[in-house]
Amino acid sequence: MPTVESTITTMARAARSAATQLGRASSEQKNAALMAIAAGLEKKAALIQAENRKDLIQAEENGLSAAMIDRLSVKDETISSMISGLFEIAALNDPVGAMGPASIRPNGLQVARMRIPLGVIGIIYESRPNVTVDAAALCLKAGNAVILRGGSEAFHSNQALAQTIGQALNDSGLPQTSVQVVPLREREAVLALLGQEDLIDLIIPRGGEGLIRFVAENSKIPVLKHYKGVCHIYVDDEADPEMAQEICFNAKVQRPGVCNAMETLLVHKAVADDFLTRMCGQFAGAGVEIRGCDLTRRIFPDAKKAEESDWAAEYLDLILAIKVVDDLDAAIDHMAAYSSQHTEAIVTRNYDRARRFVREVDSSVVLVNASTRFNDGGQLGMGAEIGISTTKLHAFGPMGLEELTTTKFVVHGSGQIRK
C-alpha cells in the first residue's frame, strides 16, 4: 500500500520526466494534443457527467449551498465551454523558444534570451471542475507538466476529466503524465505536494483567501499568490461626470462577485455633492448598499456608516464603501493604506494627475478613465489567464502563457575566452 507521500513523489518524478519531453515538443504537437483533448471531452461527455453526478449527490448529502453545487455541476454548457477554451488556447502564440532582441558584446559574443518552460507546475484549487481542463491546457501549451489537485468535493469529476486528458495525450504521442490529477482526497496530499521542492518549480493556488494562505504558509516551493481585490476608483474634481458615473456603475454592478469589481469609491470633495447625489441614486436603484464616511452620509442620508473595517473589505457583493477625499494625494494615501495592490482607477481630464496616478499607485493594474473590470488576461490582450498575481515576484497582475515560462541566456560565440 503506497503512502500519500510516496504516491505524490512518484507523480512528481513522472511529471519531471514528462516536462523534459514537453519542453522540446513543437507547437504543432502541443496544439494537436489540445485538439485531441477537446475531441475526447466531446466523446466522453456522458461518462464525465455520470461521474459528476456522483459528486453532486455527495454534495447534496453534505448540505453544500446551492451556489457551490451550481459551480460543481458539469452541464452540457460546461463541456462546451471547456472545449471552446481548448480551441482558444491552441490558437494563442506559443511562447516557448521565442527569442528577445540579441545584442553584440564588444568581443563579438551575441547574447539573447530565449523563452523556456518553467518545468513542473502544481495547481491547487477548489470546486470548479472546468479549472482542471483550463489549467491543464495553459500549462501544456507553455511546455510545462502539471499536477492538479482539485477540491475533494469534485473528486469523481476530476478523475474522469484526468482520464480523458491522459488518453488524448497518449494518442497524440505526448507523455500521459504531462497532466496528472492527484487521486487522493486527503489534505495530507496537498502538504506532500507542497514539499516536493526538488521536483516541482511553481505552485499556483486558486480559490479563497483561506486556501491561498494555507498554501503560502506550507509551501517549500515558490507560490504565485492572489489574495484579494479591494479595488478603488478615484473620481477627480476634473472628471467628466457622466463618464465617471458610467465607469463606477460598471465597476460595481456589472459583476459584483469578482475580484476586479470596485469595492471602495473615493470622490474629490469639490464634486462630491453633485456627483454622489446622482451616483448613489443610481446605485440605490440597482440595490447597492452604500457604506459611507460622514460627508457621504450628509449627501446621501440612506448610506450606512462606514466602519474602519469597511475600508479593507472585499465585499464581492452589491455593497460599496464611499469616502470623500480632499485631493489626489489623499486618494493615493488611502489606497496605499487599504488597497490590495490589485486594480485601481482614476477618472480625470487632468493630464498631470493622470500621470501621477499611473506612476504612484502601486497596484498590478492602474487605469485612467476605464473600469476596474478590465483587469483580466483576455481583456488586456494576453489571451486566457491562469490567474492574477497580487504579489510582485515573477508576475504582477494577470498571468497568461508567458507568465508560465521563464528565459535563459543564449550566447553564440566564435571561440571567445575571458581575459
Add this chain to the structure above:
Amino acid sequence: MPTVESTITTMARAARSAATQLGRASSEQKNAALMAIAAGLEKKAALIQAENRKDLIQAEENGLSAAMIDRLSVKDETISSMISGLFEIAALNDPVGAMGPASIRPNGLQVARMRIPLGVIGIIYESRPNVTVDAAALCLKAGNAVILRGGSEAFHSNQALAQTIGQALNDSGLPQTSVQVVPLREREAVLALLGQEDLIDLIIPRGGEGLIRFVAENSKIPVLKHYKGVCHIYVDDEADPEMAQEICFNAKVQRPGVCNAMETLLVHKAVADDFLTRMCGQFAGAGVEIRGCDLTRRIFPDAKKAEESDWAAEYLDLILAIKVVDDLDAAIDHMAAYSSQHTEAIVTRNYDRARRFVREVDSSVVLVNASTRFNDGGQLGMGAEIGISTTKLHAFGPMGLEELTTTKFVVHGSGQIRK
C-alpha cells in the same frame, strides 16, 4: 530593551515607508545619492578601516583562515573598488518607469507595462564588506529599500559602512532608512528578517550553499537562490580542436574558484584520443588534477578514477572531471542528470547540434563556442549584477537592475466599460 523581533520589525516598517519615497525618486536624485555615498566613503576611509581592524583582530583571535581574513579586510583598494562600483551603477540606465510596447485593444484601451521597483529587499550575506556597498547601490538604483544582514565577523566594518551610507542618503534628501544594516549579531535576527513577509518583498542570500539552504528553508518571503555551478563543456567531434582547447583551458584555469568555471568536460569519443592527449597535457602543466572515466584514463594514464560523486562536484579548484561520451545525446543526458542548471557550453562547427544544444540544455546560460566564464552580468551586457539565479522563478541566470524590478499594467482609456 527591544527584542530582536521588534528591532527587525521596526527596521522593516521604516524600509517599507522609505520604499514608497524611493519608488517615486527620479534617476537624478538616485544618482546624486550614489555619488554622495562615493564621496562619503572617500572622506571616511580611515574611520571605516579603523572599524574594520576591530573585525580583523577578532577574526585572528577566532582563528579564521588567511583566505577568510583576506576577504574580510578593507584595504585602500577595497575602498577604491567600492567607489568605482558606485560610479558604474550610477552610469547604468534606470529601469524604473520604463514602459514596454503599448497595444490598442479593439475597444480602444491602450495597454502597456511599466517597470516598477519590487519594494523592500533583504540581503543576507557572508563576510565580504564590499557586498554591503554594491548591494545597497544596486537596490537603491532600482528604487528599492534594502535591509542588509552581513556576517557577524564583519560587524564593525558593516556598521561603519552603514553610517556612511545613511549620512549620504540624508544629505541627498532621500530617506536614511532606504539602506539599513541589521545592528544585531544574533542568528535570530536572520530568522526574524525571514519572517517579515508582510513588509519585505524579496530575500537574496549571497554566500555558500549552507547559508542559501538555511535561508530557503526558513524564509516566508520569496528567495532568489544560487545553489552551485557544476558547469559543463561538451567538445563535439566536429569541434575546431584548437578553439576547443583554448575554451576549455580558459573555463577551467583562468579563475578556478568561481561558480562559472568548468567542473566537468565531456568529449565525443571520435575525437577523444587526439583531443584529450593534448588537452590533458596542457591541464597537467597548469597543475590541474584530472579525474576521468575509464576511457579518459586509457588516453591519459595520470588521471585519477572519477567516482560517481565527481560528476556532481563543484570543485572550485584546479580539479576537473572528464568523461568520454558517445554523442551529443549522451552529453545532453549527462548534463540533465548532473548539471546545476548554471552554465553549459558546446564547442562544435555543426549547425544542427549547436541548435539542439541551445534548445535542449536546461541551464540559465547556454553557450556555443565560448567559455563558460561569460556567465556574468557585466560580460553579458547587463551591467553590475546582484547575483546569479539557478532557479527559474522571476529570474534565471545573472540578475542585474532589471531583475530587481517588476512590471505593472498601465491602461489608458476614454471611458471604456466592460459589457
